[in-house]
Amino acid sequence: xxxxxxxxxxxxxxxxxxxxxxxxxxxxxxxxxxxxxxxxxxxxxxxxxxxxxxxxxxxxxxxxxxxxxxxxxxxxxxxxxxxxxxxxxxxxxxxxxxxxxxxxxxxxxxxxxxxxxxxxxxxxxxxxxxxxxxxxxxxxxxxxxxxxxxxxxxxxxxxxxxxxxxxxxxxxxxxxxxxxxxxxxxxxxxxxxxxxxxxxxxxxxxxxxxxxxxxxxxxxxxxxxxxxxxxxxxxxxxxxxxxxxxxxxxxxxx
Ligand code: 6PG
Numbered sequence: 001x002x003x004x005x006x007x008x009x010x011x012x013x014x015x016x017x018x019x020x021x022x023x024x025x026x027x028x029x030x031x032x033x034x035x036x037x038x039x040x041x042x043x044x045x046x047x048x049x050x051x052x053x054x055x056x057x058x059x060x061x062x063x064x065x066x067x068x069x070x071x072x073x074x075x076x077x078x079x080x081x082x083x084x085x086x087x088x089x090x091x092x093x094x095x096x097x098x099x100x101x102x103x104x105x106x107x108x109x110x111x112x113x114x115x116x117x118x119x120x121x122x123x124x125x126x127x128x129x130x131x132x133x134x135x136x137x138x139x140x141x142x143x144x145x146x147x148x149x150x151x152x153x154x155x156x157x158x159x160x161x162x163x164x165x166x167x168x169x170x171x172x173x174x175x176x177x178x179x180x181x182x183x184x185x186x187x188x189x190x191x192x193x194x195x196x197x198x199x200x201x202x203x204x205x206x207x208x209x210x211x212x213x214x215x216x217x218x219x220x221x222x223x224x225x226x227x228x229x230x231x232x233x234x235x236x237x238x239x240x241x242x243x244x245x246x247x248x249x250x251x252x253x254x
Pocket of ligand 1 (some may be wrong): 078157
């Protein structure tokens with residue numbers, strides 16, 4: 001099932017196929033970016049949905065198709081917990097993917113949550129982005145891949161409903177205490193997400209069906225559904241869903 005009626009490419013697959021198709025897409029993006037620009041800059045997400053993708057990419061069949069020496073990994077958002085905490089997005093991606101592949105340590109750009117406050121960690125991560133992408137003032141990084149998940153409340157990265165961060169125009173990275181999850185979060189901002197060459201949303205399972213439909217086919221209510229604000233300026237917007245997550249979408253939407 002594929003379509004573009006909502007200004008993006010929505011692809012739905014049987015559960016078994018979804019992660020292979022997503023892995024294929026990541027490999028293609030990596031190859032294209034490395035061929036054109038010499039490196040692949042990827043921002044990854046936390047949550048449960050992408051775990052099987054990371055695990056698949058960690059297998060020799062897939063990991064051998066990626067030039068890890070030329071791949072740089074960042075996090076679109078991070079929970080403000082130490083890197084060895086169960087809730088750490090770095091830890092999850094490291095355990096499922098990075099520790100199994102031959103990526104140089106200096107290509108792993110995690111949020112340093114163990115130093116200072118959440119605000120300080122966000123500011124330090126912004127500086128890291130500026131260095132890694134060699135940015136001048138007022139420039140935004142351009143990721144080859146911005147992998148995003150979707151919360152059941154419509155949040156993505158750590159951009160939660162009704163957050164003041166939805167209005168951020170200048171900072172690349174910001175922090176916020178999110179009441180809903182009782183946790184400080186550090187997140188790339190919308191100008192960064194929307195400057196990506198490709199934004200790839202991955203959502204799975206029946207529990208995501210309603211929110212997938214609200215975000216993609218419901219009324220435009222971006223404060224309520226921050227994921228609706230992710231509209232790359234010139235890059236591609238792709239949604240990859242499994243059949244249960246796509247089950248509320250009308251046939252002509254997906
Ligand atoms: C995080 C994320 C977040 C996630 C959604 C969906 O740190 O939690 O990066 O944006 O993608 O909350 O999470 P699930 O895949 O667990 O539903």
